[in-house]
Amino acid sequence: MVRYVPFTEPLPSCKPPKRPPLTVEEQEKYDKLLEHMKSIKELPISSDPNDKTRRPLDDEEQAWVTKECLLRYLRATKWKLADAQKRVEGSLIWRREYGVGELSPDYISPENETGKQVILGYDFASRPCLYLFPSRQNTDKSNRQIQHLVFSLERVIDFMPSGQENLALLIDFKSSTSSKNPSVSQGRQVLHILQTHYPERLGKALVINIPWFVWTFLKIIYPFIDPLTREKLVFSEPIDKYVPVEHLDSIFGGKSEFEYHHDKYWSAMCEIADQKRKRYMERWHKLGGGVGLSEAALRAETEEEMQAELARTETLEKEAEAAYFNNASSEAPAESSNNTKTADEAAADIDAAELVEKTTVVAVEEQLSQVSLQDKSL
Numbered sequence: 001m002v003r004y005v006p007f008t009e010p011l012p013s014c015k016p017p018k019r020p021p022l023t024v025e026e027q028e029k030y031d032k033l034l035e036h037m038k039s040i041k042e043l044p045i046s047s048d049p050n051d052k053t054r055r056p057l058d059d060e061e062q063a064w065v066t067k068e069c070l071l072r073y074l075r076a077t078k079w080k081l082a083d084a085q086k087r088v089e090g091s092l093i094w095r096r097e098y099g100v101g102e103l104s105p106d107y108i109s110p111e112n113e114t115g116k117q118v119i120l121g122y123d124f125a126s127r128p129c130l131y132l133f134p135s136r137q138n139t140d141k142s143n144r145q146i147q148h149l150v151f152s153l154e155r156v157i158d159f160m161p162s163g164q165e166n167l168a169l170l171i172d173f174k175s176s177t178s179s180k181n182p183s184v185s186q187g188r189q190v191l192h193i194l195q196t197h198y199p200e201r202l203g204k205a206l207v208i209n210i211p212w213f214v215w216t217f218l219k220i221i222y223p224f225i226d227p228l229t230r231e232k233l234v235f236s237e238p239i240d241k242y243v244p245v246e247h248l249d250s251i252f253g254g255k256s257e258f259e260y261h262h263d264k265y266w267s268a269m270c271e272i273a274d275q276k277r278k279r280y281m282e283r284w285h286k287l288g289g290g291v292g293l294s295e296a297a298l299r300a301e302t303e304e305e306m307q308a309e310l311a312r313t314e315t316l317e318k319e320a321e322a323a324y325f326n327n328a329s330s331e332a333p334a335e336s337s338n339n340t341k342t343a344d345e346a347a348a349d350i351d352a353a354e355l356v357e358k359t360t361v362v363a364v365e366e367q368l369s370q371v372s373l374q375d376k377s378l
Contacts, residue, residue: 001257002257002258002259003256003257003258003259004258004259004260004261004264004265004268005264005265005268005269005272006118006119006120006121006159006265006268006269006272007120007121007122007247008159008272009122009161009301010122010126010161010247011122011244011246011247013244014122014123014124014125014126014244015125015126015163016125016126016127016161016162016163016164017125018163021316022071022316025079026074026079029074029079029081029084030067030070030071030074032081033070033073033074033081033084033085033088034067034070034291034292036085037065037070037085037088037291037292038290038291038292040057040089041056042054042055042056043055043057043089043092043093043096044093045093045096045097046093046096046097047090047093047094047097057092057291059281059284059285059289060101060281061092061095062284062289062290062291063280063281063284063289063293063298064092064095065088065092065291065292066291066292066293066294066295066298067292067293067294067295067313068165068294068295068296069088069295070084070088070292072165072199072200072201073087073088073091073199073200075199075200076199076200087196087199090196090197091196091197094196094197095197098150100150100154103147103150103151103154105266105267105270107144107147108144108147108148108151109262109266110139111138111139111144111145111147111148112148112262112266113138113262114136114137114138114260114262115133115136115260115262115265116132116133116134116136116137116138117130117131117132117133117148117149117152118130118131118133118249118258118260118265119131119152119155119156119159119269120247120249120256120258121243121244121246121247121248121249121254121256122161122168122243122244122247123168123203123204123242123243123244123247124242124243124244125164125166125168125203126161126163126164127160127164127166127167127168127203127204128156128159128160128164128167128168129167129168129169129170129243129247129248130152130153130156130167130168130169130170131170131171131172131249131252132169132170132171132172133171133172134171134172134173134176135172135173135174135175135176135177141183141186145186146186146189146190146193149190149193150193153167153194153198153201155269155270155273157201158272158273158274158276158277158280159272159273159276160299161299161301162295162296162297162299162300162301162305162309163296163299163309165200165201165295166200166201166202166203166204167201167202167203168203168204168205168206168242168243169202169204169205169206170205170206170239170243170249170252171205171206171207171208172208172209172251172252173207173208173209173210173211173214174208174209174251176209176211176214191225194229195225195226195229202229202232203232204232204234204242205232205233205234206234206237206239206242206243206252207233207234207235207236208236208239208252209236210235210236238253239252239253239254240252240253240254276299280298280299283297283298283300283306284298287310294309294310294313296309296313297309297310297313
């Protein structure tokens, strides 16, 4: 049966993974970051130092500063509190300056008339899937192309179910030409936006049908990709390892017979996203508003699920508080728990993982070089 509109929920068998509880030091840093964000009265409306205009955070901005949001920025900065504070504030200012909330469906619509970006289905971890089809490029290079991607990112975030913070990116370069692909400057701009203002949002990037000129582009752009992002890139593997065939576009080997018709898809996708966002904001108001609320509770499908998520969050917070006091009263904190790591130890683990990743990167770069040379010889 042909499908023209997005799926609204993941399959019942697909569940987001549970994150491990915070360590004592992580909880302490989160509490300090939350306290800092609560203390903010106003922020600039622009990154231009000559523009002194400031205003308080509005409801949408406060609802954006969730518990999970703050933790994403802490993880992205390796739990460096000052860096996390600076980056959260910087992203809020960027969202104002870029006009993220002002990007309307009508304004973006012409960019997607050929279906070059499609939200369709969920992977096995309940990540919503955003498909990119460069061969369907229908407009000249412009700022609106970048705005289109930002708009799609915001909508795919709206599609995220309770407990899932990441998206899956699926890119098919079949029939793509070099003229239809982004320039290096556009690629760097997109990477900057993704890595700076959407940290910890990418779960997987699954790429198929890569022509030689894209391998060349990847070699140029690869040094600018954050190491933690690189390990999420998957090239030319069977996509049904990551996405259930029921939700996977047949172009990628799935069983979803999706056909893009702009007049059917665009309004339906925007309406679904609007409904989910409206429910999110209604929950935010019901829970008292402010910063630091739980995304998992705000995205819950039912009132019962929301209450269950709130109860779970409260239990975790009590456990973290108890662990903090136990740690503070211990004469030998390092021996108080064999399973709890300090923030420095966690950072060391990340550094070790990045060392392994650097080795992997060398192998990947060799693969890029080999595949590029092979394709050029064809």
